[in-house]
Amino acid sequence: MSELRLFVTVTERESEDILERLSFCFGEEDYAIGTTEIDEKADRWEASIYMMLAEEDEVHQRFREVLQDAYPSLPIEREVLPDIDWIAKSLEGLKPVRAGRFLVHGSHDRDKVKAGDLAIEIDAGQAFGTGHHGTTAGCLEVIASVMRARSPRNALDLGTGSGVLAIAVRKLRNIPVLATDIDPVATRVARENARLNGVVSGLDFVTAPGFHSPAFSTHGPFDLIIANILARPLIKMAPQLVTHLAPGGDVILSGILASQRWKVIAAYSGAGLGHVRTIWRNGWVTIHLRHGC
Ligand SMILES: C[S@@+](CC[C@H](N)C(=O)[O-])C[C@H]1O[C@@H](n2cnc3c(N)ncnc32)[C@H](O)[C@@H]1O
Numbered sequence: 198m199s200e201l202r203l204f205v206t207v208t209e210r211e212s213e214d215i216l217e218r219l220s221f222c223f224g225e226e227d228y229a230i231g232t233t234e235i236d237e238k239a240d241r242w243e244a245s246i247y248m249m250l251a252e253e254d255e256v257h258q259r260f261r262e263v264l265q266d267a268y269p270s271l272p273i274e275r276e277v278l279p280d281i282d283w284i285a286k287s288l289e290g291l292k293p294v295r296a297g298r299f300l301v302h303g304s305h306d307r308d309k310v311k312a313g314d315l316a317i318e319i320d321a322g323q324a325f326g327t328g329h330h331g332t333t334a335g336c337l338e339v340i341a342s343v344m345r346a347r348s349p350r351n352a353l354d355l356g357t358g359s360g361v362l363a364i365a366v367r368k369l370r371n372i373p374v375l376a377t378d379i380d381p382v383a384t385r386v387a388r389e390n391a392r393l394n395g396v397v398s399g400l401d402f403v404t405a406p407g408f409h410s411p412a413f414s415t416h417g418p419f420d421l422i423i424a425n426i427l428a429r430p431l432i433k434m435a436p437q438l439v440t441h442l443a444p445g446g447d448v449i450l451s452g453i454l455a456s457q458r459w460k461v462i463a464a465y466s467g468a469g470l471g472h473v474r475t476i477w478r479n480g481w482v483t484i485h486l487r488h489g490c
Contacts, residue, residue, distance in 0.1 A: 204245035212242035229455035231477030294328040297341030301328025326359035332451040335483030349420035360387025367396040418443040428457040451483040
């Protein structure tokens with residue numbers, strides 16, 4: 198059965214407000230809700246809610262009620278999402294992926310890199326992170342926007358997997374990056390990927406569960422922390438993660454299903470971080486938070 202997206206096109210500030218209103222109305226129900234930047238210069242954003250086609254009438258009616266007070270004449274648009282072609286999907290792993298300014302590709306696709314692309318070469322292997330998963334792609338997109346707007350002096354990639362996110366940070370800015378993973382195979386693969394991508398110096402790989410290593414104090418506190426793990430461990434480690442964050446620092450979290458995002462945001466608000474934005478990719482969300490905002 199087909200899926201549908203109902204959305205409104207507004208400014209960034211309005212999209213955040215509408216996201217709040219939608220979550221208040223739809224609460225713990227199983228609808229994915231999200232905001233997406235459409236045009237940075239024109240400050241055009243979409244606030245969307247996703248549902249099955251059969252639920253459209255009821256959700257549309259409730260969406261209209263949500264908008265009634267503050268945005269009575271805002272048109273609600275609709276988009277029917279394509280049914281997933283599982284055969285094509287199984288071939289996706291072979292294709293390069295674009296996210297923000299990055300093109301993540303396998304070694305067989307070097308010729309697909311165009312001038313202006315920030316290319317990261319990762320072959321599917323023993324560690325997670327080829328760019329195809331919604332969480333990796335979401336992190337890459339937010340990393341690109343944070344690096345555009347801010348000037349972090351160092352970064353931590355917690356749960357580095359293939360090393361793709363740490364490599365992305367180094368491709369954008371020549372700052373020291375600590376990349377850690379609980380899995381020693383991942384740190385070995387990530388180190389090898391960094392070498393393949395020509396970003397060896399300033400990038401340290403350490404095997405450690407959570408924050409259990411002296412490396413965090415030696416390299417931190419960090420202006421930017423990226424952690425693509427899962428909602429439950431992220432919630433648990435919120436207080437500890439924040440102690441390794443520099444004042445005013447940015448945090449990018451992923452590995453979170455759309456329905457879990459409020460619990461994650463609440464845990465990090467409780468630890469002193471403000472929500473900057475949430476982006477949605479294939480049912481997964483990536484959350485950008487900032488200390489003291
Ligand atoms: C979803 S993958 C993310 C990989 C890569 N950063 C990306 O975005 O594609 C999560 C990674 O976190 C690691 N991991 C899971 N729990 C961890 C923990 N408590 N401490 C450190 N790493 C952890 C896993 O071994 C895995 O490599």
